[in-house]
Amino acid sequence: MTPNSPIRPDRIEADIYALAAITEPDRPYTRRAFTPLFLEGRRWLEKAMQDAGAVTQIDAAGNLIGTIPGQRPELGTILLGSHSDTVPDGGRFDGVAGVIAALEVARALRDQGAVLAHTLEIVDFLAEEVSIFGVSCIGSRGISGTQPREWLEREAAGITLEQGIVQVGGEPFKPAQRDDIKAFLELHIEQGPVLQNEQLDVGVVTAIAGITRIEIVVEGRADHAGTTPMGSRKDALTTAAWIALGVEELAKALASGEEHFAATVGEFEMLPNAANVVPARVRMLIDARAELRDDMDRFIDELAKGVAAISEKTGVGATEPRIISDNPPTPCDADVLDVLDAACESAGARHRRMASGAGHDTAWMARIAKAAMIFVPCKDGRSHSPDEFATVDDIALGTAVLLDAVKALDIKLQETI
């Protein structure tokens, strides 16, 4: 970070740890959306936004938004932010780092006496993590007009999602989609080891990988483990083992190029799971992530062929891979990526382009705005865990990049409009 940067690491640090203190005391760090602790965190954030000179509101989708009007508000809005909710037993940085970075950009501009031409907004999206209602990115889907209406009927903890949004101050049946947002930027911890391993400061995110979840069920036969000769078995486990290894082999091949690809057998349940019975059934759930849709299509195709070949070889039945959910990759905006690269150079941040293997609010914002995000390094790639860690210096440097990019976009967006 350049020595005369207006970004103040001390403020960033104080804010992150103030929010971290708002947690279930015996289960740090837990501040799940729709809980009283979440609302307590938001009251703290609301005040911080106001202290930064923003006018705050909860929008119809339940997002907390701080607005700093621009000199030419008719140009539209530049939106910065992330989310303040956590998973259970989560960390202090996932989401929070991006909300606080947005806040610090606003404070730095105010400290410099700078007012953008565009209106600047800071956002804390509602429920980015999978919430008690079993779905994620509720706020960014709302603001981008991509939230399925039927989600409002989902029930958890005795209330519907509709009631949950009302409780946080939203108006779930009012239109929430915005058309004035010209650009959206999000800072986030990487949640992976790449920046640390390559000793880089910032990842400029080219795309949010698509996520496809695929179920395979292997159907063997529950024979007596002692009396059934090895040659007379239909062992679901060993067939499932070949499939798990096939998934890994396919994923490694697809990941060998430049573009991000990963596949994981994350769920694996075996029945009857009794010491003296040959495994009868295994259900596997595969999580596959691809920067390129072509890679995902190839994976799905090769997987189906591989499973059929394994099943034929072992003589144990396996269902055709069934797609449970399928979200395509979202490329980030090419112009904004160029702005971010230049901002890295100007802030002195060692940077690379990379895809995000994880889902983010940015993927939904890209539907209605020029959107992109940057990653800052996190220790050993750990996330969704109390061990999650990022240094204040790294977050501050990322925030300086964000500030520079916002200033550049404020000009560039006027040119391109």
Place this chain on the structure above:
Amino acid sequence: MTPNSPIRPDRIEADIYALAAITEPDRPYTRRAFTPLFLEGRRWLEKAMQDAGAVTQIDAAGNLIGTIPGQRPELGTILLGSHSDTVPDGGRFDGVAGVIAALEVARALRDQGAVLAHTLEIVDFLAEEVSIFGVSCIGSRGISGTQPREWLEREAAGITLEQGIVQVGGEPFKPAQRDDIKAFLELHIEQGPVLQNEQLDVGVVTAIAGITRIEIVVEGRADHAGTTPMGSRKDALTTAAWIALGVEELAKALASGEEHFAATVGEFEMLPNAANVVPARVRMLIDARAELRDDMDRFIDELAKGVAAISEKTGVGATEPRIISDNPPTPCDADVLDVLDAACESAGARHRRMASGAGHDTAWMARIAKAAMIFVPCKDGRSHSPDEFATVDDIALGTAVLLDAVKALDIKLQETI
């Protein structure tokens, strides 16, 4: 079966189905040891034994025994039987076929006006299956003096095993070990597919395989499934998959000889088992069965080497295989095997020698008597399931073999004493 055999299939059929009717009505066929239904089954059996001319008693170990005194009781006892308890959702034949066959031998002798020189006893062993107390073969371990004393303190359903034995009529703190039993024979369904596949009538059991249970824990790392590159993972599942396939390969090699060997990964638990997290931990429980102790020793040795090699190759840690329980194989008595082969020939039963992969009361009786058992075919090897099935004709033919063997042993045992 020879046309003039005194064995009556109609009586065997009626008895098996009478006992099958004593079941939890909505969960056929369930008659677990220590339950009121088990005691109801035993009252039925007690009367059937008395009708066959036997004097009945519950011995100190809780076994139901019917005694038909011999002409020369000082020669000792020939004991026949099996068990009447079932697993939950079990079948009609496992255990029961052997108890009813023993009963039918006694009735056939009576019908022929024959009284053995030895005393003949029919036994229904207490709790051969894993009971609510978590252990098996309680009655045969009692009568053979091999029941660990501390088992009596085991608790389940609000009582101790000691109290359970008292409830069925036993006297758990009295010595139960017998020294007068000269021979023990058990008929049982095979619980495997070998006799059916080879179209044979009787298996003459050479040994009860040893059972060794081995635990392996694979310790990977719970990384984000989307953001962690394929090359940076420590995936516990794929390492466990290699181990499961290694177990199968080793077992197939050891099973390729004449002697029985089988190994199964029967339990497989993965953590955290979440779609978007790289598997962090897998616990596997291996059930290995060997007719020869040498084979088991080789398996344990090769397994340890294989696991270490896999762990080194994948870079994911795995514990050294840990032996959880280890019961050595029990050979059946060579003299009795010859008698059984001859009895098969004389009854016209197509027969082969084979080891039992499953545990049986015979394994414990072999500690105090010349013991052996015969198998009769069962459909598709199914057992411990309501689908378990054996034909009355097959059971009757096995019973005829048993009758012939008992008569032969009654003479042969006098010669060898």
